[in-house]
Amino acid sequence: MDFTNFLHMKEELSLIAVMVILLLYDVFGSTRSQRHFQLIACILFGLHTIINILPHEASEAFGGMYVYKPMLTIVKSILNIGTLIVFMQAHTWLESEKTVIRRGEFYFLTLSTLLGMYFMMSAGNFLLFFIGLETASIPMAALAAFDKYKRKSAEAGAKYILSAVFASALSLYGISLIYGTTGTLYFDDVASKVTGNPLQIMAFVFFVVGMFFKISLVPFHLWTADVYEGAPTSVTSYLSVISKGSAVFVLMTLLMKVFPNIATEWKAILYGITIVTITIANLFAIRQKNLKRFLAFSSISQAGYIMLGVISANALGMTSLVYYVLVYMASNLGAFGVISVIEQKTGKVMMDDYNGLYKTHPYLSMAMTFSLFSLAGIPPFAGFFSKFFIFAAAASQGYYLLVLIALLNTVISLYYYLLVVKAMFINPSDEPLAPFRSDNYTRISLVVCIAGVLLLGIFSVIYQQISLFSFGM
Amino acid sequence: MNLLSLFVAIPLLMLLGLWLSREMNQIRAVMVTGASLLLALSFGLLAAYLGERAAGNTAEMLFMADTVWFAPLNIHYAVGVDGISVAMLLLSSLIVFTGVFASWKINPLPKEFFLWFCLLATGVYGFFISIDLFTMFMFYEIALIPMFLLIGIWGTGRKEYAAMKLTLMLMGGSALLLVGILGIYFNSGADGQHTMNLLEIAQAGLPLGAQRLFFPLTFIGFGVLGALFPFHTWSPDGHASAPTAVSMLHAGVLMKLGGYGCFRVAIYLMPEAAQELSWIFLILTGISVVYGAFSACVQTDLKYINAYSSVSHCGLVLFAILMLNQTAMTGAVLQMLSHGLMTALFFALIGMIYGRTHTRDIREMGGLMKIMPFLGVGYVIAGLASLGLPGLSGFVAEMTVFVGSFEHSDTFHRVLTLVATTSIVITAVYILRVVGKLLYGTVQNPQHLTLNDATWFERISVVTLIIAIAAIGMAPFWISNMIHGSLWPVIEQLTK
Secondary structure, three states, rough: OOOOHHHHHHHHHHHHHHHHHHHHHHHHOOOOOHHHHHHHHHHHHHHHHHHHHOOOOOOOOEEOOEEOOOOHHHHHHHHHHHHHHHHHHHHHHHHHOOOOOHOOOOOOOOHHHHHHHHHHEOOEEEHHHHHHHHHHHHHHHHHHHHOOOHHHHHHHHHHHHHOOOOHHHHHHHHHHHHHHHHOOHHHHHHHHHHHOOOHHHHHHHHHHHHHHHHHHHOOOOHHHHHHHHHHOOHHHHHHHHHHHHHHHHHHHHHHHHOHHHHHHHHHHHHHHHHHHHHHHHHHHHHHOOEEEHHHHHHHHHHHHHHHHHHHHHHHHHHHHHHHHHHHHHHHHHHHHHHHHHHHHHHHEEEHHHHHOOHHHHHHHHHHHHHHHHHOOOOOOOOHHHHHHHHHHHHHOOOOHHHHHHHHHHHHHHHHHHHHHHHHHOOOOOOOOOOOOOOHHHHHHHHHHHHHHHHHHHHHOHHHHHHHHHOOOO | OOOOOOOHHHHHHHHHHHOOOHHHHHHHHHHHHHHHHHHHHHHHHHHHHHHHOOOOOOOOOOEEEEEEEEHHOOEEEEEEEEEEHHHHHHHHHHHHHHHHHOOOOOOOEEEEEEEEHHHHHHHHHEEEHEEHHHHHHHHHHHHHHHHHHHHHHHHOOOOOHHHHHHHHHHHHHHHHHHHHHHHHHHHHHOOOOOOOHHHHHHHHHOHHHHHHHHHHHHHHHHHHHOOOOOOOOHHHHHHHHHHHHHHHHHHHHHHHHHHHHHHHHHHHHHHHHHHHHHHHHHHHHHHHHHHHHHHHOOOOOOOHHHHHHHHHHHHHHHHHHOOOHHHHHHHHHHHHHHHHHHHHHHHHHHHHHHHOOOEEHHHHHOHHHHOOHHHHHHHHHHHHHHHOOOOHHHHHHHHHHHHHHHOOOOHHHHHHHHHHHHHHHHHHHHHHHHHHHOOOOOOOHHHHHHOOOOOOOHHHHHHHHHHHHHHHHHHHHHHHHHHHHHOOHHHHHHHH
């Protein structure tokens, strides 16, 4: 065996190094030195992010099993930065009495799922893809159940593992049928052998439904709200941003690379799914009073908007999709950061608890408002630009009706985002949440998110860089 | 930096200044300095523009600047002005300037109020200087969202309902608009290189099929903001609940974004479809004009009266634009200016009266002329301008509009014109009714006898607006020539 093959997997190797160091440190580090565990974890992971931020030459390893393209560095870096922000926002929660002894596990589990996503994205073969998918799913269930002393958290873990395993099984069944009809599992070979016969369509449907579960598109979204509500807030934000972001990217590359021959069929499927997803998620989001459930439905609808980029199936769509994920990450983590710190300090997560928040917490309210406006697609925040580009991608293929429906849905979404803004700024409250000091980790992470929300759009250089790489896909 | 970009830069600097301000006087200093600078800049631009034209510069747009923004999509930050934009910028500056004085004692949270106010102004200015569809649309949306908080926090009455209704309806309009813009974009450019630049799109033309599809979307999209019937229902509630300066800016300038957009985007870029489909929208605007005027007659809340009157007057703007000839379009722009100024004056005065009497119901007030003569005279002048008295701006505008629309000799246009002209009479009815009830007659509430007349900062705002209204009314030709001279590209499009 040629061990130089491993050198192509720089990102994965450095991530594994970080995981191993943290694991050993957690087990063998003295109690005194472990006071700085959080700081060291963030620095180590930050280093990993920095050394992997520059793309290198496209390459293959293990006979095409593992494929590297410069675009992957962009996406992986986006996920890395997002994960880093999640780590920083998790600080308050991890330092709390019941969690502090298990914080090593939190990092190890989170990074395992990240490793799984890396493999999913870099896969050139269905087998590696499936291993990645599983690695990304199973530790996630443990994370969802991390606050195991809470009923809801345990429930979230159980729900997540059951639906994830079910989805994986469907995908695997689809893969086996694909293998049966094409005789190969390598993406390139499958692409040329997919002819669109009924069995292959069925195989494709099984396979893609598994992916839809991951991305939580309607009607495969039923686990989402409960899991988001029950899981610890940091895990929820990780789930809604990183996990979802990687899955949509993988879905788009797979559809474009492996199934171009049945594009008409999968475009038809996506067309329906997109409309249903956006509409249902938005209608359900209106009625939510718990902010975590609220953001769960909001993230389902955001996934629906991302599908507009997928359905366009061109370079513009790919650019818009990656850019959308980046902007969505900044905005959603901004919103989750605020929710997380308020939940940790006061235990409040209901929308009514936020009444009059602006009086006692002007900066947190502003951060939340900017993030929500960005999610709603209001300029000058970055969300406007990402929405515009993703709609442009769909319109470039003539999907004007779909764009119109999606846009009318953004009006509905604006309504419920404004409800939160209204609660914070307008609704009177006899006893707004008492002032507290948030820790530095949270502050830095929020500043980063808000800077992203404000600058990612106006500074077009980021979009242009992504565009540069996506045309090579 | 380009002269025009200053119009966006100054409000942004004001935002920064406000953010750093600690007390009320600093906030006022920032606002007054910024608003005065903007006003001076607008007059400077007017002089520079007239100078260039006098020197024989016949380019379609002057003071152009163009920077590539998003290269992959060929999106530019492109600015340029013609006579119409110059007029609109002047209007915006006048209203921002007077709006600052009208909200001199805003309470609570003055800093936040002016922050959102400046953001709104940024959007308005940016919209009028843009000649790139993307930039234009971005500024358009920037101008919409601050309204929610401005009405929701500082408004009166059913403010939460009104704020939500206004925001959602306008955003619904902009959803249609965005589809229209994307449609225009992907059908533009003959050689496969799509463009967002208005001038380039107009030059190359759009295929007729695309025009038929996207003209209604674009027109309705902008029309929602221009209070096009039946999408006008946000306007009365929104204006009635908004705080004074916001009503002024919204009715005075923001609604003009709708008319300007219909003209600059929908008709300029899609002239063939405009000619084919104008009849549908003419009927709708005809309804706006008459229905708005009739509704104003039965209202008892001063702000509602004025809001419905705005629906009627803004309907006339769209009505004139859809007549698709040079005279009527000149009238449309004049009407935008005239309505902007007088409705701002109305809302400013109503705000001042409400601040004293704490009621806006005309049945609970009377005889105010003797108690506050300054405000009373101001109200009469605004009313006379609104009903089209010669010598004030309303007459010039409506006269031009109706002369222009009478140029069409077919029955359809003649009948509609006749119907629309009846609004002049109805306007007179509701204006005189309010003036009579509010200012003359007996004092309804003895407590009103102790009220004071306008303070110095209120006078600044009222006098500035009256001067502007009279200036257009007395010497209309300099401005109507400027507008008239800038219409040839559109007319060329329509007749080619």
